[in-house]
Amino acid sequence: MKRTAKTALAIAAVAGLTLGMSACSAPTEEASGPLTVWVMGDSGTNFETLVADSGIEVDVVAIPWDAIDEKLTTAVASGNGPDILQIGLSKLATFAEAGALLPLDSLIADHPDLAPDNFPAGVSGTSTAVNGEIVSIPWTSDTRVLFTRTDILAENGIDAPPATWDELRADAKILAARGEGQYGYYIPQWDAPLPIEMTWSMGGEVIDADGNVNFDTPEFQKAVDLYTGLYADGSVPTNSDFDQTQGFISGIAPMLVSGPYLANGVSSAAPELDGKWQASPLPAGDGGSISLFAGSNLGIWHNSDQVDQSLALLDYISQPEQQLAWYKLTGELPTVNAALSDATLNADPNVQVYTAQLATAKVLPIVANWDGVVGTGLLNALNSIVLTGADRTTALDAFFAETKGLSIK
Amino acid sequence: MRNRLVPYFFVTPAMLLLITFGILPIAVAAVISTTNMNISAFASWNNVDFVGLDNYAKLFADSDFWQALGNTGLFAVVGVPAIVILSLGTALLLNRSQSWFFRSLRAFYFLPAITAIVAISLVWSYLYNTQFGLLNYLFSLVGVPPVQWLSDPWLAKFSVALVAVWRGTGLNIIIFLAALQGVPKEYLEAASLDGAGEWRKTVSITVPLLRFAIFFVSVTTTIAWLQFFDEPFVLTDGGPLGATTSVSIFLYKEGFRLNQFGYASAGSIVLFVIIAAITLVQLRLRRADDEY
Amino acid sequence: MSTETMAGRDRSAAARATGLTLLIAVALGIGALITAFPFFWMLATSVKPQREAIDFPPTILPQQPTLEWYGQLFTELDFGRYLINTVIVVLIGFVGLLLMAMAGYAFAKFDFRGRRWMFFLVLATMMIPVQVTMIPTYLILNGMKLTNTLVGIALPTLVSGFSIFLFRQFMSTIPTEMLEAARLDGAGEFRTFWQIVLPMSGPILAVQVVLTFISGWNSFLWPLIIASDQKLYTLSVGLALLNQQLAVNPSLQMAAASVMVVPILVIFIIFQRYVMQGFALSGLK
Numbered sequence: 001m002k003r004t005a006k007t008a009l010a011i012a013a014v015a016g017l018t019l020g021m022s023a024c025s026a027p028t029e030e031a032s033g034p035l036t037v038w039v040m041g042d043s044g045t046n047f048e049t050l051v052a053d054s055g056i057e058v059d060v061v062a063i064p065w066d067a068i069d070e071k072l073t074t075a076v077a078s079g080n081g082p083d084i085l086q087i088g089l090s091k092l093a094t095f096a097e098a099g100a101l102l103p104l105d106s107l108i109a110d111h112p113d114l115a116p117d118n119f120p121a122g123v124s125g126t127s128t129a130v131n132g133e134i135v136s137i138p139w140t141s142d143t144r145v146l147f148t149r150t151d152i153l154a155e156n157g158i159d160a161p162p163a164t165w166d167e168l169r170a171d172a173k174i175l176a177a178r179g180e181g182q183y184g185y186y187i188p189q190w191d192a193p194l195p196i197e198m199t200w201s202m203g204g205e206v207i208d209a210d211g212n213v214n215f216d217t218p219e220f221q222k223a224v225d226l227y228t229g230l231y232a233d234g235s236v237p238t239n240s241d242f243d244q245t246q247g248f249i250s251g252i253a254p255m256l257v258s259g260p261y262l263a264n265g266v267s268s269a270a271p272e273l274d275g276k277w278q279a280s281p282l283p284a285g286d287g288g289s290i291s292l293f294a295g296s297n298l299g300i301w302h303n304s305d306q307v308d309q310s311l312a313l314l315d316y317i318s319q320p321e322q323q324l325a326w327y328k329l330t331g332e333l334p335t336v337n338a339a340l341s342d343a344t345l346n347a348d349p350n351v352q353v354y355t356a357q358l359a360t361a362k363v364l365p366i367v368a369n370w371d372g373v374v375g376t377g378l379l380n381a382l383n384s385i386v387l388t389g390a391d392r393t394t395a396l397d398a399f400f401a402e403t404k405g406l407s408i409k
Numbered sequence: 410m411r412n413r414l415v416p417y418f419f420v421t422p423a424m425l426l427l428i429t430f431g432i433l434p435i436a437v438a439a440v441i442s443t444t445n446m447n448i449s450a451f452a453s454w455n456n457v458d459f460v461g462l463d464n465y466a467k468l469f470a471d472s473d474f475w476q477a478l479g480n481t482g483l484f485a486v487v488g489v490p491a492i493v494i495l496s497l498g499t500a501l502l503l504n505r506s507q508s509w510f511f512r513s514l515r516a517f518y519f520l521p522a523i524t525a526i527v528a529i530s531l532v533w534s535y536l537y538n539t540q541f542g543l544l545n546y547l548f549s550l551v552g553v554p555p556v557q558w559l560s561d562p563w564l565a566k567f568s569v570a571l572v573a574v575w576r577g578t579g580l581n582i583i584i585f586l587a588a589l590q591g592v593p594k595e596y597l598e599a600a601s602l603d604g605a606g607e608w609r610k611t612v613s614i615t616v617p618l619l620r621f622a623i624f625f626v627s628v629t630t631t632i633a634w635l636q637f638f639d640e641p642f643v644l645t646d647g648g649p650l651g652a653t654t655s656v657s658i659f660l661y662k663e664g665f666r667l668n669q670f671g672y673a674s675a676g677s678i679v680l681f682v683i684i685a686a687i688t689l690v691q692l693r694l695r696r697a698d699d700e701y
Numbered sequence: 702m703s704t705e706t707m708a709g710r711d712r713s714a715a716a717r718a719t720g721l722t723l724l725i726a727v728a729l730g731i732g733a734l735i736t737a738f739p740f741f742w743m744l745a746t747s748v749k750p751q752r753e754a755i756d757f758p759p760t761i762l763p764q765q766p767t768l769e770w771y772g773q774l775f776t777e778l779d780f781g782r783y784l785i786n787t788v789i790v791v792l793i794g795f796v797g798l799l800l801m802a803m804a805g806y807a808f809a810k811f812d813f814r815g816r817r818w819m820f821f822l823v824l825a826t827m828m829i830p831v832q833v834t835m836i837p838t839y840l841i842l843n844g845m846k847l848t849n850t851l852v853g854i855a856l857p858t859l860v861s862g863f864s865i866f867l868f869r870q871f872m873s874t875i876p877t878e879m880l881e882a883a884r885l886d887g888a889g890e891f892r893t894f895w896q897i898v899l900p901m902s903g904p905i906l907a908v909q910v911v912l913t914f915i916s917g918w919n920s921f922l923w924p925l926i927i928a929s930d931q932k933l934y935t936l937s938v939g940l941a942l943l944n945q946q947l948a949v950n951p952s953l954q955m956a957a958a959s960v961m962v963v964p965i966l967v968i969f970i971i972f973q974r975y976v977m978q979g980f981a982l983s984g985l986k
Contacts, residue, residue, distance in 0.1 A: 036929070044931060059930070061930060062931055062942055064941040066941060067925050069665040070665055070835070070925065070926055071926060074926045076448065077451055077836055078840060094448060095448075097449050098448040099453070100451075181555070189649075238557070239539035239540070239560035240645070240648060240649050241538050247540065368448075369667055371666070372666045372667040384650060417807075419803040419804060419806055419811075420803070420804045420807035420819065422804075423803065426859055426860040427823060427826050427860050427865075430834070430856065430858075430859075432825070434834035434837035434841070435834065437837035502725050505721075506725075506726070511729070516969065517733035517734070517736055518737075519973075521736060521737075521739075521740075522915075523919075523962060524740065524962050525918075525919040525921070525936075525937055525940065525958065526919070526921075528743060528940065528957075529739070531951065531954050531955065532743050532955075535742075535951065536739065536742070580912075583908070583973070629863060636831075664835075664836075680830050681830065685828050
């Protein structure tokens with residue numbers, strides 16, 4: 001190799017080493033430095049905007065959604081975490097069990113704004129306690145409602161979104177009859193909460209009186225009837241990579257059960273459809289219209305050395321103005337009751353539907369590895385029935401056996 | 410005379426790094442595989458119990474593990490020859506001429522190998538999408554109904570393997586091209602004078618002279634495909650219903666999604682043993698020609 | 702045989718050869734376009750406005766090209782910083798390159814005790830699935846206090862068995878006489894390595910430069926896990942951040958992906974010449 005190229009390589013190597021070494025000075029955690037906060041997705045800048053006037057210095061780190069498992073596991077393994085972290089409700093039990101979260105019961109005594117009665121019953125206090133301890137404060141909420149392309153429904157003789165599951169099934173059949181490649185509804189093959197929402201609205205539960213996971217109930221069977229029925233009617237697509245947003249925008253799937261994120265996606269990607277679609281309550285069964293309470297809470301890392309500062313920040317974020325400001329920044333709904341009933345928030349008719357739904361929504365049972373064991377098992381069982389024609393009783397029995405013994409502690 | 414310590418001086422820095430980041434972790438994993446360690450271990454070490462070979466027994470009784478093994482074997486058996494043959498063929502063709510045209514084509518064939526997997530997943534998920542993807546759109550223009558590239562269990566295996574082959578040929582084409590530069594032109598010219606045709610020359614002279622390169626590519630590609638992870642992970646997440654789950658994906662899900670570290674470690678030891686065994690077999694078969 | 706017949710035979714043979722070359726050129730050209738098609742798709746989408754990117758039926762060529770996404774990457778999304786971090790990680794990787802060349806040289810040209818099992822260890826590290834080494838490696842780095850540093854990010858993949866293997870194969874073909882001659886002239890071992898072995902390894906070094914660049918540039922896993930500070934994220938992690946749960950801006954993602962590919966392509970084009978010419982001395986025959 002030419003001399004100059006070799007020299008260049010040597011210089012580059014030395015440069016790399018020196019630069020690397022200088023970047024080596026890891027910031028040491030002092031008890032008075034900025035708070036480190038982990039936030040999901042690319043919402044780093046938004047969070048900085050949110051806390052800009054709090055008087056508390058904050059260092060925000062954005063974590064990609066897909067990588068949350070690795071990030072949290074390695075943090076737990078080493079003990080090096082942030083001060084505050086955002087935790088999706090489905091992961092709450094797992095990380096509490098790993099000892100990653102600081103118990104907050106005694107600490108929030110001094111912070112009345114963080115007390116459970118500030119938040120909807122479905123998510124506050126004991127609803128999201130692990131082992132009887134409160135380990136997180138509700139932050140953002142999310143739920144599932146029905147979205148319909150009112151224009152397409154009207155064209156096919158349906159003047160109002162279906163209010164019950166039976167109506168939905170009938171309407172879906174009509175819409176699917178529009179032609180080849182057209183459907184009435186879409187069941188995401190990754191949506192584990194959906195059959196559970198169906199079960200709830202049939203009046204059932206997935207946890208029995210003793211706190212054990214139990215799907216072997218007549219209401220669950222009714223939900224399975226509905227789920228498999230939609231496939232049998234040919235009303236839903238069978239491919240796993242169906243894109244919800246594009247499906248809705250293009251009209252291929254004019255009815256969807258989804259969350260506010262869909263509404264945001266549709267309005268930003270297809271503003272010309274404004275007025276041609278709307279949100280409405282989740283279809284009801286015999287047990288009413290009961291949807292999922294999803295969202296994220298915020299927790300304090302178990303060995304954070306800035307607990308007081310962290311609580312102060314949590315307090316700040318839980319003020320109704322900040323909760324509403326976050327909604328304006330990101331479209332994620334608040335959890336504080338005062339914010340949820342705010343008039344300007346509810347001026348948007350879609351948001352009115354969401355806040356009304358949240359009043360009766362339920363969280364998924366706070367069980368460790370819920371997604372991985374129950375969620376995956378449920379989806380595998382149902383999908384094997386509707387996609388590969390597996391025997392219903394065998395598949396469901398296998399699922400019941402897998403989930404036996406799980407319980408909320 | 411030469412200082413006896415010289416070779417150690419040269420070899421130590423790299424070996425230290427390899428041992429620290431390569432060998433040590435696998436030793437740790439071996440130890441963990443004999444326990445029932447899961448995430449609660451980080452709360453308290455008392456939550457970890459020694460279970461001997463239980464994890465291995467559970468592993469071999471787990472139908473999902475066998476499915477993953479089967480998928481991995483299928484991918485390797487189909488993918489490795491595909492890559493070797495395609496890379497060799499393309500390199501032979503590219504070597505036909507040293508004109509600027511041929512030389513600039515090389516960059517095109519190398520593109521898939523240098524694109525980040527994150528970008529590849531975006532592009533191919535889009536191309537393969539059943540309703541809105543480009544491939545099915547092109548098909549629809551000629552009247553072919555939409556194909557469920559990533560949803561049909563068998564087709565999904567093919568689709569995922571295709572992306573991996575597309576991606577894997579790039580580097581190997583370069584290696585073969587480089588090796589081809591070492592084939593003495595005199596041999597080929599002599600054969601031409603004797604009246605040998607193109608095909609005959611290629612098969613009887615060029616290919617045998619590429620023995621080592623073919624061997625090298627086969628071994629490294631096999632090792633890579635037995636650890637097949639990226640493409641099925643980003644395109645189908647191992648689905649549908651485990652149809653494209655390789656052993657690596659199975660381990661990842663157990664270890665990170667379900668936090669069953671003991672179980673996942675046992676699986677990875679099994680994978681390691683399989684890879685080592687297959688590689689040793691390949692090395693033995695080659696013994697005759699080389700000193701190791 | 703008369704000269705005329707020979708000339709005639711040569712001419713028609715030459716014509717046939719050219720014809721075949723032409724045919725191959727066309728086939729390869731088509732193959733190249735198909736192989737590179739996803740790449741072109743990526744570039745085309747990166748300049749489409751958001752609505753057009755998710756349009757169905759899809760448009761092949763952008764109707765209203767815009768560079769706004771590229772702008773957004775650097776102004777709003779901090780890609781400038783990610784770029785710098787990635788460059789640093791790559792540079793650190795070149796240190797590893799040197800170490801691997803040294804090791805390959807030792808395996809190739811010296812006979813020392815422990816050589817066999819050390820080399821076996823080298824091969825063994827190629828067979829270890831990365832998923833399982835993740836947590837132990839993280840704990841090791843944590844113990845060395847290298848988490849949240851760029852060195853920590855580069856370290857786990859600094860040295861690879863594959864590259865040492867490749868170096869060793871190639872360097873074993875360097876004539877030992879040349880090394881002996883240098884030693885007789887009084888050159889020290891490292892000097893011999895630096896001034897004789899490395900220059901003669903030009904082509905393999907070129908290959909390794911490209912490979913090191915690629916692996917450092919595309920590094921995703923370690924930067925993600927080891928950086929607790931977003932300021933240390935690399936380009937790949939930045940790209941993953943754009944993948945929200947319901948990705949509705951493919952143009953932005955493609956712009957980010959394009960930014961990642963172009964520099965590698967440039968490096969490849971520069972170095973491929975060395976790769977080709979050098980292997981004439983091939984240890985890869």
